[in-house]
Amino acid sequence: xxxxxxxxxxxxxxxxxxxxxxxxxxxxxxxxxxxxxxxxxxxxxxxxxxxxxxxxxxxxxxxxxxxxxxxxxxxxxxxxxxxxxxxxxxxxxxxxxxxxxxxxxxxxxxxxxxxxxxxxxxxxxxxxxxxxxxxxxxxxxxxxxxxxxxxxxxxxxxxxxxxxxxxxxxxxxxxxxxxxxxxxxxxxxxxxxxxxxxxxxxxxxxxxxxxxxxxxxxxxxxxxxxxxxxxxxxxxxxxxxxxxxxxxxx
Amino acid sequence: xxxxxxxxxxxxxxxxxxxxxxxxxxxxxxxxxxxxxxxxxxxxxxxxxxxxxx
Amino acid sequence: xxxxxxxxxxxxxxxxxxxxxxxxxxxxxxxxxxxxxxxxxxxxxxxxxxxxxxxxxxxxxxxxxxxxxxxxxxxxxxxxxxxxxxxxxxxxxxxxxxxxxxxxxxxxxxxxxxxxxxxxxxxxxxxxxxxxxxxxxxxxxxxxxxxxxxxxxxxxxxxxxxxxxxxxxxxxxxxxxxxxxxxxxxxxxxxxxxxxxxxxxxxxxxxxxxxxxxxxxxxxxxxxxxxxxxxxxxxxxxxxxxxxxxxxxxxxxxxxxxxxxxxxxxxxxxxxxxxxxxxxxxxxxxxxxxxxxxxxxxxxxxxxxxxxxxxxxxxxxxxxxxxxxxxxxxxxxxxxxxxxxxxxxxxxxxxxxxxxxxxxxxxxxxxxxxxxxxxxxxxxxxxxxxxxxxxxxxxxxxxxxxxxxxxxxxxxxxxxxxxxxxxxxxxxxxxxxxxxxxxxxxxxxxxxxxxxxxxxxxxxxxxxxxxxxxxxxxxxxxxxxxxxxxxxxxxxxxxxxxxxxxxxxxxxxxxxxxxxxxxxxxxxxxxxxxxxxxxxxxxxxxxxxxxxxxx
Numbered sequence: 001x002x003x004x005x006x007x008x009x010x011x012x013x014x015x016x017x018x019x020x021x022x023x024x025x026x027x028x029x030x031x032x033x034x035x036x037x038x039x040x041x042x043x044x045x046x047x048x049x050x051x052x053x054x055x056x057x058x059x060x061x062x063x064x065x066x067x068x069x070x071x072x073x074x075x076x077x078x079x080x081x082x083x084x085x086x087x088x089x090x091x092x093x094x095x096x097x098x099x100x101x102x103x104x105x106x107x108x109x110x111x112x113x114x115x116x117x118x119x120x121x122x123x124x125x126x127x128x129x130x131x132x133x134x135x136x137x138x139x140x141x142x143x144x145x146x147x148x149x150x151x152x153x154x155x156x157x158x159x160x161x162x163x164x165x166x167x168x169x170x171x172x173x174x175x176x177x178x179x180x181x182x183x184x185x186x187x188x189x190x191x192x193x194x195x196x197x198x199x200x201x202x203x204x205x206x207x208x209x210x211x212x213x214x215x216x217x218x219x220x221x222x223x224x225x226x227x228x229x230x231x232x233x234x235x236x237x238x239x240x241x242x243x244x245x246x247x248x249x250x
Numbered sequence: 251x252x253x254x255x256x257x258x259x260x261x262x263x264x265x266x267x268x269x270x271x272x273x274x275x276x277x278x279x280x281x282x283x284x285x286x287x288x289x290x291x292x293x294x295x296x297x298x299x300x301x302x303x304x
Numbered sequence: 305x306x307x308x309x310x311x312x313x314x315x316x317x318x319x320x321x322x323x324x325x326x327x328x329x330x331x332x333x334x335x336x337x338x339x340x341x342x343x344x345x346x347x348x349x350x351x352x353x354x355x356x357x358x359x360x361x362x363x364x365x366x367x368x369x370x371x372x373x374x375x376x377x378x379x380x381x382x383x384x385x386x387x388x389x390x391x392x393x394x395x396x397x398x399x400x401x402x403x404x405x406x407x408x409x410x411x412x413x414x415x416x417x418x419x420x421x422x423x424x425x426x427x428x429x430x431x432x433x434x435x436x437x438x439x440x441x442x443x444x445x446x447x448x449x450x451x452x453x454x455x456x457x458x459x460x461x462x463x464x465x466x467x468x469x470x471x472x473x474x475x476x477x478x479x480x481x482x483x484x485x486x487x488x489x490x491x492x493x494x495x496x497x498x499x500x501x502x503x504x505x506x507x508x509x510x511x512x513x514x515x516x517x518x519x520x521x522x523x524x525x526x527x528x529x530x531x532x533x534x535x536x537x538x539x540x541x542x543x544x545x546x547x548x549x550x551x552x553x554x555x556x557x558x559x560x561x562x563x564x565x566x567x568x569x570x571x572x573x574x575x576x577x578x579x580x581x582x583x584x585x586x587x588x589x590x591x592x593x594x595x596x597x598x599x600x601x602x603x604x605x606x607x608x609x610x611x612x613x614x615x616x617x618x619x620x621x622x623x624x625x626x627x628x629x630x631x632x633x634x635x636x637x638x639x640x641x642x643x644x645x646x647x648x649x650x651x652x653x654x655x656x657x658x659x660x661x662x663x664x665x666x667x668x669x670x671x672x673x674x675x676x677x678x679x680x681x682x683x684x685x686x687x688x689x690x691x692x693x694x695x696x697x698x699x700x701x702x703x704x705x706x707x708x709x710x711x712x713x714x715x716x717x718x719x720x721x722x723x724x725x726x727x728x729x730x731x732x733x734x735x736x737x738x739x740x741x742x743x744x745x746x747x748x749x750x751x752x753x754x755x756x757x758x759x760x761x762x763x764x765x766x767x768x769x770x771x772x773x774x775x776x777x778x779x780x781x782x783x784x785x786x787x788x789x790x791x792x793x794x795x796x797x798x799x800x801x802x803x804x805x806x807x808x809x810x811x812x813x814x815x816x817x818x819x820x821x822x823x824x825x826x827x828x829x830x831x832x833x834x835x836x837x838x839x840x841x842x843x844x845x846x847x848x849x850x851x852x853x854x855x
Contacts, residue, residue: 013515013523017535020528020616024536024580026267027620027643028543028572030260031636032565034253060556063486066420066479076629078702080779083787091631094563099487102567102630106706107405109791131408136796138408140418157550164548165560243629257635268617275613279606288609291522292601295450295592301374303452303519 045092048232049200050169051224053155053177054184056162058224061217062101065142072103073112073228079244086113087235096167096231108139113229120208123222145218146209152178173198185219186212202230305378306361308371313458317358320463325351331495334553339481340495343474343555350470375448377737379461381827383441384730384737386469387434388820391723394429395813397422402806406799416480424479424491430718431489431581433472438726439585440465440507443530445733446592447511450527451518460510467503471496483555487570489577490544494557497545504538525608529588532616536580544573564631571626579619582717586725587615587654593729594658594678598668603660607653614650618643625696628705637698644696648689655686673746673753677728680757684720688713703779708798709771712764719760719812727752727819734823744825748818755815762808770801 051059062068075081077088089112094100103110118126122133127145130137155177159169173180176194183191184205189212192205208222229235278284306314328351331344401422404410411417448455455461475492478484484491492500511534515523547557561569595602602608624632624640659682662669669675691713695704704710731749735742743749777797780788 013512013531016523016528017512017531020532020535021539023271023613023616024532024620025539026264027617027622028539028576030264031621031624031639032568032572034256034260034633034636063484064421064482065415065418066423066484066486068486069420069423069488072706074630076702076705078629078779080781080787081629084778084791089631091564094567094631097563097566098558099485099561099570100563100566101486102627104488104626104706105710108795110706134792136792138405138795138799138802140404140408140411140420141413142418143413144415154550154554157554158556161548161550161558165558166562261635271613271617275610279609287522288605291520291524292595292605294520295524295526295595296599296601299449299452302372302448302454304373 043090043092043234045090045095045232045234048092048095048234049202050096050167050173051227051231052180052184052195052199052203053152053159053173054181054220054223055227056158056224057150057152057155057181057217058220058222059101060158061145061221062224063099067111068101068103070103070105070107070139071109071111072106073100073110074102075110075112077243081110085110086229090235092234093229093232096162098162098165098167108137111225111228113235115226115228115230120206120222120226121210123225124209124218127218127221142218142221145221146216148217150181150215150217150220152181152215155181170198181220182215184223185209185215305382306358307364308367308378309458310366311362314358314362317459317462318355318362320459321351321355321358325355335555336553338554339478339483340553340555342481343478343483343495346473346477347470350473354466372454374454376444376455376458376461379455379465380441380444380733380737383437383444383465384734384823386465387437387441387726387730388816388823390429390433390437390472391816392813392820394426394431394434395809395816397426397429399806399809399813401426402802402809406802406806415482421479421482424484425476427489428472428475428479428491431577432475433469435582435586435722435726436468436472437465438730439530439533439581439589440468442589442593442729442733443511443533443585445737446524446526446530446588447514450520450524450592451515452520453514453517455510456513456517457510460506464503464507464510467499467506471500471503474499478555485545485547485557485559487544487559487573489574490541490570493555494545494547494549495555497541497547500541501538504534504541508534508538524592525602525605525612526588526592528609528612529584529591532612533580533585533588536576536584536616536620540573540576540580544569567627567630567632568624568636572620572623575623575626576619578717579615579622582722583619584615586722589729590654590658590678590681590725593725593732594675594682595661597672597675597678597728597732598662598665600661600665603657603663607657611650611653611657614653615647618647618650622647622696625701628698628701641696641698645693648693651689651693652686655682655689658682658685673749674728674731674743676753677724677731677756680753681721681724681728684716684724684760688717688721691716703775704771707771707774707778708767708801709775712767712771715760715767716764719756719763723812724756724760727756730819730823734826738827740826744822744829748822752815752818752822755811755818759808759811759813759815762811763805764808766801766804766808770798770805773797773801 075085075088082088094102124146126133127142129141129143130139156174159174159177163169163174176198179191180195180198183189183195184203185208186192187205187207196203196205204223204226209216209218309317325348328344328348331347332341333344335341335344400410401419404419415421444455444461471492474496478493478496479491483493485493511531515527546561547559549557559566591602591608621643622640624636625644628637659679662679669679694700695709695713731743774794774797777789777794782788
């Protein structure tokens with residue numbers, strides 16, 4: 001019987017292909033399928049807010065420029081990671097991240113909790129030429145961000161696409177996306193109140209690049225960097241101790 | 251279907267699947283009558299191959 | 305090339321290209337100033353360029369009627385040329401960005417030349433451009449020779465090869481314009497991904513139909529590996545790239561996966577891209593060209609079967625070892641670690657099988673740099689799979705992850721294994737394909753071998769050192785229980801290694817340039833073998849003939 005079976009596989013290339021699929025698919029299914037029910041096991045974060053249109057635009061710039069190639073956004077449950085970068089990252093913190101930007105390499109430091117650690121001015125100076133503030137840095141200069149106006153016309157569509165994949169943006173948010181982007185980077189303007197109303201009290205309204213009259217890509221990227229790790233406080237409420245790195249010297 | 255059921259199913263049946271698959275592959279590889287076919291296959295590629303067989 | 309097609313096939317090709325050109329026009333119209341529109345123009349130019357090529361020989365005389373009595377080698381020749389062109393491009397970008405890490409001002413004051421945008425041009429250029437074209441070209445060769453049958457199509461091999469290159473061009477030009485999904489090794493956006501699905505399905509059907517035509521009763525094991533490469537890459541590609549575009553005129557899309565699921569899907573993809581793109585397909589190369597070149601059958605055919613199913617089964621579980629100590633559930637991390645360690649068994653079975661095949665032919669390895677390429681490839685395959693299993697163990701990973709050790713590991717595999725087996729295979733394939741006695745210059749193959757080996761060793765040792773130093777510095781505490789080094793301290797310690805790494809990469813690039821020259825001269829300059837076998841088909845199943853190595 002087995003011989004007959006194998007002969008058949010042997011004779012028909014299609015049977016062989018099916019065997020490959022049978023062998024290869026199970027591993028992925030077993031590991032991935034249970035993750036669709038993961039919301040039952042992970043922590044909840046009722047206070048978590050959404051990315052504002054400006055922050056989302058900044059996130060898209062972060063992706064576009066390939067920042068993830070050198071900066072992780074995932075603090076591991078290791079003591080030295082936690083002491084260097086802050087409380088370890090929780091699954092819930094990236095639940096609105098399409099895609100996740102956990103990264104795989106730290107040519108530069110982790111950025112999961114960079115938000116609020118440095119001033120807007122520091123970020124702008126650093127992005128213009130990193131060696132002005134960190135002489136030993138090997139990060140590229142991003143001067144062009146400051147001279148590139150931010151395209152806001154399609155922000156409504158961007159938010160709508162995010163809603164398609166499961167992020168709960170409201171019709172109100174989508175309709176006001178471009179105005180909210182402008183308002184967040186232009187304090188004291190007519191639009192600032194709206195963005196705080198829609199995205200919550202903790203939304204940071206600031207002239208991120210120091211120039212309130214014009215909206216640039218620098219505004220968006222700095223707004224995103226400043227919100228990293230600050231969408232929810234869930235990680236600070238966790239009590240579980242972090243693991244000591246195996247073999248770490250102390 | 252909740253998370254724990256799925257995880258339990260994955261862990262147990264994943265293992266059985268692995269064992270069954272391994273046995274199947276070994277039976278195939280060591281089935282005595284397959285020996286000649288394998289021997290031919292490994293030698294035949296060294297034959298002349300400048301045109302397709304008709 | 306086009307004269308080998310019948311006039312109805314030429315019409316068919318022209319129709320396909322006209323349709324593609326129209327798609328390009330539609331994309332340009334929909335995208336306008338968005339990069340999507342620029343890509344529309346690129347699709348248009350690419351299609352029209354090829355259309356001109358077809359039309360230039362459109363009314364040429366009909367080809368011979370007995371095409372079925374010969375193998376279809378034209379697409380393979382073009383595939384080799386494209387593969388080498390991408391190798392030079394991809395490796396040059398690699399050297400450039402490696403130099404940028406050592407000297408960060410080696411960029412223009414423009415967005416396109418920053419490390420973040422250039423890095424995927426390097427990875428895509430070498431993995432998909434160089435590796436992918438080499439896989440397509442050699443798979444077309446191996447499937448025909450081991451099946452003793454001509455490819456099951458006249459247009460489809462060209463469609464697969466040139467369509468795949470269009471995908472690579474869209475991907476790479478997209479990165480410099482800032483078009484990326486930011487998923488490592490799957491950066492190309494939704495429309496390029498959709499196009500690749502069309503190309504890949506064609507590839508799959510072509511391969512399957514050619515196997516169905518085979519005259520040998522048994523499908524030779526090299527084809528198994530190529531088939532697994534084609535099938536599984538399709539599954540991975542589709543699942544990981546499911547996304548919702550912002551609009552039909554936008555290059556930008558949002559993946560349907562979020563957060564922790566996205567991380568699992570991405571590294572399930574990422575690790576199996578290594579498995580089925582960079583391992584399975586190249587093992588297919590090894591199982592054909594190594595015995596061919598050595599003039600000896602593979603040591604154990606059964607072992608190759610066992611390791612095939614082992615690799616196909618185990619690899620799919622291993623992806624989660626990229627996510628140790630992260631927010632991914634603990635049991636998934638452990639499962640990934642376990643299977644990663646088990647993977648060592650089938651991996652070493654393959655490496656051992658290759659080396660034992662050479663046992664008894666060591667004098668050939670000594671004298672023949674081509675065979676030495678393949679021998680070193682098998683050694684590096686063994687080393688880097690061992691290293692991979694080792695790095696997947698959680699405590700080891702806590703040190704190595706996020707550091708240059710990972711980069712060193714990847715390049716031990718990519719340079720030492722993938723590139724070495726490819727060059728070895730190409731040096732075996734090129735003279736056979738162009739009906740030459742041997743490569744233009746054996747000395748240049750020797751030069752290439754030593755450049756490549758020196759480059760690989762310098763690169764890998766530099767990255768091992770920098771990675772381990774980095775990992776240790778990050779976790780070193782002072783006696784007071786505080787972290788001993790700032791991040792910048794660890795970066796300063798990296799600079800000497802970054803310079804060494806760029807130098808190692810440069811040597812490897814020089815080797816690839818030598819190979820280009822040698823292949824070009826072999827195809828162009830050497831006279832044909834007297835009395836080529838082409839017109840004297842040997843219709844007899846030649847079981848009794850003595851093994852004849854490729855030269």
